[in-house]
Amino acid sequence: MKEIRVVFPLLLVLSCAGVWAADLSGWRTRMQEANLLDRQGRYGEAGSLYLAALEEAERSAPTDTRLADSLNNLAAHYFQCGKYADAEPLYRRALEAWKAVRPKEPRGAALTMNNLAALYRAQGRYGEAEPLYRDSLQLLGQISGPESLDAVTALNNLAELYRAQGKYGQAESAARRSLEISERIGGPDGESTAASLFTLASVNRDFGRYEEAAQLLGRSLTIRETALGAGHPLVSATLGNMAEVYSAQRRFAEAEPLARRSLEIREKSLGLAHPDVAVSLNNLAQIERLQGRYSEAEPLYRRALAIWETQLGPDHPDVARCLSNLADFYRERGRLSAAESLYTRALAILEKALGQNHPQVAVVGQNLADVYRAQGRFRKAQELQRRVVQVFERTVGAGDPRYREALVCYARMLREDKRREDAARIEARVNLLLP
Numbered sequence: 001m002k003e004i005r006v007v008f009p010l011l012l013v014l015s016c017a018g019v020w021a022a023d024l025s026g027w028r029t030r031m032q033e034a035n036l037l038d039r040q041g042r043y044g045e046a047g048s049l050y051l052a053a054l055e056e057a058e059r060s061a062p063t064d065t066r067l068a069d070s071l072n073n074l075a076a077h078y079f080q081c082g083k084y085a086d087a088e089p090l091y092r093r094a095l096e097a098w099k100a101v102r103p104k105e106p107r108g109a110a111l112t113m114n115n116l117a118a119l120y121r122a123q124g125r126y127g128e129a130e131p132l133y134r135d136s137l138q139l140l141g142q143i144s145g146p147e148s149l150d151a152v153t154a155l156n157n158l159a160e161l162y163r164a165q166g167k168y169g170q171a172e173s174a175a176r177r178s179l180e181i182s183e184r185i186g187g188p189d190g191e192s193t194a195a196s197l198f199t200l201a202s203v204n205r206d207f208g209r210y211e212e213a214a215q216l217l218g219r220s221l222t223i224r225e226t227a228l229g230a231g232h233p234l235v236s237a238t239l240g241n242m243a244e245v246y247s248a249q250r251r252f253a254e255a256e257p258l259a260r261r262s263l264e265i266r267e268k269s270l271g272l273a274h275p276d277v278a279v280s281l282n283n284l285a286q287i288e289r290l291q292g293r294y295s296e297a298e299p300l301y302r303r304a305l306a307i308w309e310t311q312l313g314p315d316h317p318d319v320a321r322c323l324s325n326l327a328d329f330y331r332e333r334g335r336l337s338a339a340e341s342l343y344t345r346a347l348a349i350l351e352k353a354l355g356q357n358h359p360q361v362a363v364v365g366q367n368l369a370d371v372y373r374a375q376g377r378f379r380k381a382q383e384l385q386r387r388v389v390q391v392f393e394r395t396v397g398a399g400d401p402r403y404r405e406a407l408v409c410y411a412r413m414l415r416e417d418k419r420r421e422d423a424a425r426i427e428a429r430v431n432l433l434l435p
Helices: 021-039 043-057 065-080 084-100 106-122 126-143 149-165 168-185 191-206 210-228 233-248 252-270 275-290 294-312 317-332 336-354 359-374 378-395 401-416 420-433
Strands: none
Touching (some): 021 065, 065 084, 065 106, 084 106, 106 126, 149 191, 168 191, 210 233, 233 252, 233 275, 252 275, 275 294, 317 336, 317 359, 359 378
């Protein structure tokens, strides 16, 4: 299932040295109101205020921080609205504007770097995101302190990047460090703690620790509903991840109402064409498919795919994940040619975006190999499944259930092709992994 990932852009309202108080007051008021509206998920109202603040800031002196602040915050707003193409040039302008500010504002530049990295991660541009995340985390540690709320957000975002890259051990370390700092400085019920709980829950889900993930998400949901209200997009994200965890445990009666509530919140607060709405549609489609409700699942998949292709482009990893899910749907219905086509396209996108040695690449590869097996193309299936085993062994390790499952599938393919001795060797490896 396509799990929900949240990136945390950082909004700025910093001091503006050398600015007349009257000039600053109107700009600051608009910016604070816009930030509050964005935080509440009222994006339509926030947008006009951000644009007005930027228009005023464009008339300020180059050394005034208002221009960089306004550019960063409008870009973060566009990011939240799924307008990634509009956000990137604004972030780049903001980084240039920070260079002209006097006195220097290294914190502002570091936060904008973090935000640009978050944008690249959302676009699947992981190689460009990681150095920006690392540099911003180092700068924020020097400026705000290694145990600051700035560092918490940067650690959360870095953990999400590591998850996307399949670096689950590094993701867990960053997420646990973030939660430790959040609880100490923000309190157990702070909003930063809710964000850290959310991220750590996602990591636990990756490892198959569903009970721990559900407990962490339950804490996060309670904090967010209390602080933000039941209709906030972050509440929707938490509900969606809880639904995903329950679905992985085949607790569909609990998962489905959470997924529907998540979709309803997002459609109302973000609009019908937002990428996060596609996440909720895809997750609900998965729940319907896993319950055998195919007629309900297919239009949900197709609507999610249309949103992602339009908003993110045809080569985005989220498009590949939806293609793979739709291929699962066709495979289960016996439409093997349609499934093969979608798996092949998804695999090409993921290999280009993530590299060949990534767990998500292995998952899609294993499904495609199973299609080849069902078509009687045994050698092609075995060749691909052998590569899948190697990728899982290199990335998640022999202790991960996905590695063991890949070996089982490989042994079955060998037996079906009457390669009994080869199958027995693989089965012996499986037996060594059993507790």
